[in-house]
Amino acid sequence: MEKLKNFGTDLKYAFHVITHPLDGFWDLKHEKRGRSYIALIFLVLYVITDILNKQFNNYTFNELKVAPQDIDLIGTFFSVALIVGIWVAANWGLTTLFDGEGSMKDIFIYTGYSMLPLVLSQIILIPLTNVLTVNEATIVSLITVLGIGWTAILLYTGTMTTHQYSGGKTFIILLAVLLGMVIIVFVGVLFFFLVQEIWNFGFTIYRELELRR
Amino acid sequence: MKLKKIAFLMLSAMLTLALSISAFAAPYQNYTITESGVYPEPQAYVPDAVINSGVIGLENLEGVAIKTPQDMTLFKANGFILISDTGNKRVIVLDKDMRTVKQIISTWTKDGVEDTFLNPNGLFIHEEKQLLFVCDTDNKRIVSFAFDAETELFSFVRTYDDPDISKYFSEDYQEGDVVVTETPAPTPEATPDQEAEGDGAEGETDGETDGENTDGEATDGENADTPGDDEIEIDNSSGSSSSSSAQVTYKPLKVVVDGAMRMFVVSKDCYQGLVELNDNGEFTKFYGATRTKQSLSALLNRLFSAEAKAKRQQNLSTEYSNITMDDNGFIYGTISQLKLTDLTDHFTSKAEIGAALRKLNAAGSDVLKRTGIIPPSGDKGDEKNRSTYSYLCDVTVSKNGLTSVLDSQKGRVFTYTNTGELLYVFGALGQKITQVGEDKGSSREEQIGYTKGTNLTPTAIQLLNDDETIVILDSQGAQLTTYKPTEYGLILREAINSHEERRYDDAVAAWNKVLGMSSNSALAYRGVGKISYLNASKYNVEDETVEDLREAQRTEKQRLYLEAADYFMKGYSQEEYGKAFYKYRDLVLEGIMPYLMWAIIIVAVGTLLLGWYKKFKRFVETGGKNQ
Numbered sequence: 095m096e097k098l099k100n101f102g103t104d105l106k107y108a109f110h111v112i113t114h115p116l117d118g119f120w121d122l123k124h125e126k127r128g129r130s131y132i133a134l135i136f137l138v139l140y141v142i143t144d145i146l147n148k149q150f151n152n153y154t155f156n157e158l159k160v161a162p163q164d165i166d167l168i169g170t171f172f173s174v175a176l177i178v179g180i181w182v183a184a185n186w187g188l189t190t191l192f193d194g195e196g197s198m199k200d201i202f203i204y205t206g207y208s209m210l211p212l213v214l215s216q217i218i219l220i221p222l223t224n225v226l227t228v229n230e231a232t233i234v235s236l237i238t239v240l241g242i243g244w245t246a247i248l249l250y251t252g253t254m255t256t257h258q259y260s261g262g263k264t265f266i267i268l269l270a271v272l273l274g275m276v277i278i279v280f281v282g283v284l285f286f287f288l289v290q291e292i293w294n295f296g297f298t299i300y301r302e303l304e305l306r307r
Numbered sequence: 308m309k310l311k312k313i314a315f316l317m318l319s320a321m322l323t324l325a326l327s328i329s330a331f332a333a334p335y336q337n338y339t340i341t342e343s344g345v346y347p348e349p350q351a352y353v354p355d356a357v358i359n360s361g362v363i364g365l366e367n368l369e370g371v372a373i374k375t376p377q378d379m380t381l382f383k384a385n386g387f388i389l390i391s392d393t394g395n396k397r398v399i400v401l402d403k404d405m406r407t408v409k410q411i412i413s414t415w416t417k418d419g420v421e422d423t424f425l426n427p428n429g430l431f432i433h434e435e436k437q438l439l440f441v442c443d444t445d446n447k448r449i450v451s452f453a454f455d456a457e458t459e460l461f462s463f464v465r466t467y468d469d470p471d472i473s474k475y476f477s478e479d480y481q482e483g484d485v486v487v488t489e490t491p492a493p494t495p496e497a498t499p500d501q502e503a504e505g506d507g508a509e510g511e512t513d514g515e516t517d518g519e520n521t522d523g524e525a526t527d528g529e530n531a532d533t534p535g536d537d538e539i540e541i542d543n544s545s546g547s548s549s550s551s552s553a554q555v556t557y558k559p560l561k562v563v564v565d566g567a568m569r570m571f572v573v574s575k576d577c578y579q580g581l582v583e584l585n586d587n588g589e590f591t592k593f594y595g596a597t598r599t600k601q602s603l604s605a606l607l608n609r610l611f612s613a614e615a616k617a618k619r620q621q622n623l624s625t626e627y628s629n630i631t632m633d634d635n636g637f638i639y640g641t642i643s644q645l646k647l648t649d650l651t652d653h654f655t656s657k658a659e660i661g662a663a664l665r666k667l668n669a670a671g672s673d674v675l676k677r678t679g680i681i682p683p684s685g686d687k688g689d690e691k692n693r694s695t696y697s698y699l700c701d702v703t704v705s706k707n708g709l710t711s712v713l714d715s716q717k718g719r720v721f722t723y724t725n726t727g728e729l730l731y732v733f734g735a736l737g738q739k740i741t742q743v744g745e746d747k748g749s750s751r752e753e754q755i756g757y758t759k760g761t762n763l764t765p766t767a768i769q770l771l772n773d774d775e776t777i778v779i780l781d782s783q784g785a786q787l788t789t790y791k792p793t794e795y796g797l798i799l800r801e802a803i804n805s806h807e808e809r810r811y812d813d814a815v816a817a818w819n820k821v822l823g824m825s826s827n828s829a830l831a832y833r834g835v836g837k838i839s840y841l842n843a844s845k846y847n848v849e850d851e852t853v854e855d856l857r858e859a860q861r862t863e864k865q866r867l868y869l870e871a872a873d874y875f876m877k878g879y880s881q882e883e884y885g886k887a888f889y890k891y892r893d894l895v896l897e898g899i900m901p902y903l904m905w906a907i908i909i910v911a912v913g914t915l916l917l918g919w920y921k922k923f924k925r926f927v928e929t930g931g932k933n934q
Contacts (some may be wrong), residue, residue, distance in 0.1 A: 152888070153872075153876045153881060153884050153888075154881065154884060154885045154888055157881060159876070160876055160877075160879055225892065227885060227888055227889035227892055228885035228886070228889060229889065
């Protein structure tokens, strides 16, 4: 019962964070109000609402409704997990070099909390698209843009507050993080092919040896 | 890219499959083209009869077999079929049964001198005046013949000699400097909304053909603008470059003649569109030129560099390959030599440039509706290979607007509805088999040396028998092949025709039969959806005075709109779905609005009262001290 009550307050606090980002993100780190499991829940919720959107949004706004075979739950989950993972890694890697104060856990927490507006906008869109028509498509795009924009602002504020950067520095660091993500992906792909080559090489030797035995 | 590859594999796999079962049906497979690829459909047309020189007994009659025929037409009044036997410089008139020769037109006397054809090509029958027009290509003239109902013979009337179109290119044009913009064609639209209004919408388009041809195109110098504005689309009716204007020759290939005896001629290598002649064969103007696209940078380049000026000739409009006229006087033209980039643009954005099929109104603008998933321009090909797209060489239109176009590259016939949706595809190219005619006892078809139902070089297409039979003229094979609809084809046609003729119940029945044969037919779902939509819009709920009846009608109307939306979704038509859903939503809102208002009022009043009550309670509890 006590745990449930804690969970309730933690969840409620997330709404405080997204409405008062400067204060909220500060408290997440310094007052130890941040919970990584809450961040994780938001990430999972994002994946779930994304799938629900594709499944239940009205056909007017959602071409996938007639092609449910193209909706990929596992794929969405792993791509989100991968992107967040790379983001956290690149963020941490760069900010530790540039006097950032946030630990990897801090970064993960503020990223997770920042996803809340996206989740909310997607939840709102499910009933809304089933009432609105083409003529009101602007409302739908407005909500989508609001969700994305709000999340972007939260990510910016979160980075600034958690690492204790100035506004300009945060902006540059964020650009650098995006670049870092690209580099990580590139190196990852490179590494993958390299391993494949090595594996092939080893396997060829093994085959050769076996044939000559 | 990947999808296209898959589509290609599917198509080739389908064709192999089709060939392997050709013993039972036809040497091709019907298919439908969607965004994501090509899907097989039940056969709509199968080959019926092959008619060649032997079958019609030409060998016995004059001893000369048909050689490289170029065009064919139908004399609707009595069902005669006319073939221009180009290789033998004559026109053959076949009886309705296509087995007996009625007449062979090869010589006549003109001003006391015997006259003949030199490569006769296009044929046109003026049904009202019972006249035959023949394009005598290499004599640079059109010859007309009158039909005598008594003797059932055509007799020579007159020739329409070379109007000398080259003199209409004045010195002004020879620099290739003048750019004439055309007023943009009205964008064709077919929405459920318009169709719901029915009568009005169709009357409008019909009226256009009757009107006089007032919107003359700027073919003479006065109307020309100077370049320099950022006009991207240019019209080549104003002559192209110094080199081409000097060489403009009049070589009539195809002709149509309208009710006012105006002649519209496809002249060989004439990039200015159709040549319009008056009833005396004198040049009036160029008509319906296709547009070309030119990038802004190319336009700027042209202003400064002489080299680019010289190169401009490469950016000519494309010429028409064939034309036909429908019952309402609209001219349908096919364009074969389109550029790959224009075609890909056309298939992705339905841009007018790159359209292989055009429908021209009196003003010469394209009014063809293109509401289908893909535009009515034949196969959607691979963006790297021009030959995967179609080369349309002829078109024929039924009285209900079913438009069949012939692809000379793959020998296929694509049939579209009057709103440009693909109905079915049939036909294939044949290959000549070298061991021919060794066995004299074998039937004629085998002696020709390729599979029945295929063609070597298809050149012309025509509808027969109340628009039901389709006949293709094969030039190299020198034969006609008739194709008859299968049960599936007949039902599809029935569905379209009954929709066109406003027999909606019949149309729904036919569409349901189509769904029974091809359960994923998006076309059928959309067909039923359109009818539900039309039925729903028929209810005038507001006009009903009895309250109960009004409610019942509203419910029914609402149900029909929802049903229509559902069918449109099954037919993958997001746009039409949106419209039906919009109507449905409005009705629902209308229905619940009174309750909604009440609910809002009650909540508002309730909150207010609750607030007062709390205030009052606090007042009582504190004894009014805090007030």
